[in-house]
Amino acid sequence: MNEVLLRSLTPSVLGILVRRGADFAAAEDAVQDALVEAVRVWPADPPRDLRGWLVTVAWRRFLDGTRADAARRRREDLVDGEPVPGPTSAVDDTLRLYFLCAHPLLSASSAVALTLRAVGGLTTRQIARAYLVPEATMAQRISRAKRTVAGVRFDQPGDVATVLRVLYLVFNEGYSGDVDLAAEAIRLTRQLAAAIDHPEVAGLLALMLLHHARRTARTAPDGSLVPLAEQDRGRWDTEAIAEGVGILQAALARDRLGEFQAQAAIAALHADAPAAEETDWVQIVEWYDELLRLTDSPVVRLNRAVAVAEADGPRAGLAALAPLDDLLPRHAAVAAYLHERDGDLATAARLYAEAAQKAPNLAERAHLTCQAARLNARRRR
CATH class of the missing domain: 1.10.10 (Arc Repressor Mutant, subunit A)
Known part of the structure; x- marks a missing residue:
């Protein structure tokens, strides 16, 4: 049984039941029952119209549940009985x-x-x-x-x-x-x-593909985190990168810039660099400026500070970081990195240790703890 195929059919089947008058909760339960029945029946006797079969079975389950519940009996007034089996609506x-x-x-x-x-x-x-x-x-x-x-009710656009x-x-x-x-x-x-034909939907898809393309390079064999600058770029998924860049370029050509398109553009510049030292940080800063015009997010300002440091030096990055609230997630980690780049190892080590205490997961905590230990060892030499 192809689980992915079943899951891909789920929303259209559920939508049909809701459009026919089923309330969402009852319709969703009925569809789940139909999926269980499909897993049981289809391997031996697969139907020609998979979605139509699921709609028919789910609708029967919904009607059975409606008839069994006296408090919901009024819903039968919304239907003319069981729909005739056959191809389902193309909607x-x-x-x-x-x-x-x-x-x-x-x-x-x-x-x-x-x-x-x-x-x-x-x-x-x-x-x-x-x-x-x-x-x-x-x-x-x-x-x-x-x-x-x-x-x-959906009488207004979502x-x-x-x-x-x-x-x-x-x-x-x-x-x-x-x-x-x-x-x-x-x-x-x-x-x-x-x-839906929307440039921001395309922008989000491009962003996901570009980030996901680096997935296998993000961790070492022992499970530890590998920072972007240290990743083996030969392990990146070039097909996913090419697809993401193509989708992004088509979205940007529509001249309706949104935050996900801007984020995808930043990810594309990272993906385009053959090596970390060849990254076009100046252009990345320009895209962060675009992103700030769209969102004015403190998290974007935090990430922009790192890009500024790479483009113009750690002092410029620290100046960009200075106005930001030090309670922001990852603020201590960014500050530690910038102070290390500026040669202040004592402050950097202290901030890495502080960041480790605030890390959202064990892998990040271990990475930041190792960074603090590395700098403390260098200072003792």
Whole structure:
């Protein structure tokens, strides 16, 4: 059974049920039942119209559940009975589901979980393992999210920016458990790009591809982190880079610049450099300036300070860092790197140790601790 194929069919099947009058929670449960039945039946007797089969089975499950619940019996007035089996409508409801799952009433964590369940087709257990939380906790989160969006009507265009931020959150979770969330985010963003012609959707897809292309080079065989400047660029995925650059160039040509396109442009400049010392830092600073005009984000200013240091020297980088709040995530790590570049090893070592205490994961903590130890050893020589 092709699990990826099943998951790719999930959003369109769910969308059809919702459009026919099923509330989101009941429709989603019915689709999950249909997927389980498909896993059981299809290997021995695969249907000609896979989506049509899933729609028919899911609709039957929904009607069975509706009839069994007296409080929901009124929903039968919305339907004319079971639809006639046959080819399903060509209308693609995937986009509607993206907007539903990224509804502004939902928290970021709930929106991500609901997107992975309803659009991604992942099971609650898979999502829980990916986020390293108990299955019961994730089930409650998804149930609350479904209740929140129950009965939501789409009489206004959805917010593409919100959908993209949810997908970006999924991508940044990377890999944990038995689900590769970075790869899943790329798959879902490809799906969104096929449903909507929007330069920022293309920009996000390009950004994901360019970052994901460096994935295998980011860690050493012992699992330790390898900084960008030290990565073996021969291990980067050149096909993913070429695809990402092509998508980005087409998006930029439309002259509707957005933050994900600007971030992708920065990633493309890193990917284009044959070696770290050949990176075009001046142009990267210019793209960070564009990004600041779009977002004025303190995190962007933090990253820009590093680029300024590479382009104009560590003192210039420290001057760019000075106005920023030292409580920002990664501020101590950036400050440590810039002070080391400026020759102040004592301050750099102290800041690396401080950054290690604030690190969000064990791998980053170990890397920063090693940096502090390295500088302290140099100072004792």
